[in-house]
Amino acid sequence: MTTSPGLRGLAAAAVVLLCAVFAPGRAAAAGQQLTLGSDVGQVLVDPVPCAVQGFQLQFGNAGSAAVYADAFIDAPAPLTVSRSLVSSYLPPGYTLKVEIDVSAPRTTPPGDYTISVHAGDQQLSLPVHVNAAPINDTGNLVRYMQVSASSENLPNxxxxxxxxxxxxxxxxGAGGGWNDATKGSFPDWLQVTFDEPTTVGRVDLYTLDSAKYPAAGYGLSAWDVELLTDGSWQTVAQVRDNTAAEAASAFTPQTATALRVVTLASNEGPTYSRVAELEAYAS
Ligand SMILES: [Ca+2]
Structure with a gap:
């Protein structure tokens, strides 16, 4: 397809005009009526990894003309938000809804904080209450620790x-277990990093096991258990030919800064790694 110089010139002029009208940072221009809201009056935060908490930002345009606008979300340290900027084209009468996750490290002093959102001349102050970190009295060493994986099949x-x-x-399939995102490719890994060096002597792995998806048909069949000691990974246990929902691996207790399971095979064949729960104990 060819475009005449005249049309190209017109297109270029239109781009310049659009940029001038919708350029970021012009949200405060006269006549714009941006609105800011939240689905909750207060955000409750547990200061541990994996806590699911936050709010829905409602970013609207109550004016009669479309605008391109920015909303800036500021959280007081050490709190963090999943997005610090929401940039969007907003047709007249439209309200954009965006989920914002709020996190806090375990060392966060419990108490009240405020998240500030501003867009143009609009400001929203959202109260946040940080709870005391939950007590782990289960003996399970990985509870409330940081977890990571080679890949995650998100969001479910x-x-x-x-x-x-x-x-x-x-x-x-509803957030209760880990499934990797690299179908047919092994190994995968699932890792827990401890807050401080921790003595570990047993790792229990619960693979997928339900009436519809029994472990013998869909669960993990082979994996290695590794500990990060003195900066390098050591294999402390190996599980092979597993068909059960649960497999416990006991070994000589060692002090580690992290542990991981390196998954090698599934009873379904070359598909996915599926872990319903991972636990670790001193012995
Ligand atoms: Ca689980």
Whole structure:
């Protein structure tokens, strides 16, 4: 397709005009009526990894003309938000809804904080209450620790689902367990990093096991258990030919800064790694 010089010139002029009208940072221009809101009056925050918490930002245009506008979200340290900027084209009468996750490290002093959102001449102050970090009296060393994975099949199979305290597969596919995102490719890995050096002597792995997806048909069949000691990974246990929902690996206790399971095979064949829950104990 060819375009005449005249049309090209017209197109270029239109781009310049659009940029002038909708350029970011012009949200405060006269006559614009931006609105800011939240679905909750207060955000409650547990200062631990994997906590699911936040708010829905409602960013609207109550004016009669379309605008391109920015909303800036500021959280007081050490709180963090999943997005600090929402940039959008807003037709007249339209309200954009965006989920904003709020996180806080375990060392956050409990108490009241305020998240500030501003867009143009609009300002929203959203109260946040940080709870005391939950007490872990289960003996399970990985509870409330940082978890990561080689890949995650999001949003339904996050790594966090494998350390949520629920060993069952009742919430499989609904956030209750980890499934990797590289179908047919092994190995994958699931890792927990400790807050401080921790002595570990046993790792229990609960693979997918439900009436619809029994472990012998869909669960993990082979994996290695590794500990990060003195900066390098050591294999402390190997599981092979597993067909059960749960497999416990006991070994000589060692002090580690992290642990991981390196997954090698599934009973389904070359498909996915599926872990409903991972636990670790001193012995
Ligand atoms: Ca789980």
């Amino acid at each position: 199979y996050p790594a966090c689902g494998a350390v949520d305290g629920d060993r069952t597969s009742a919430k499989w």
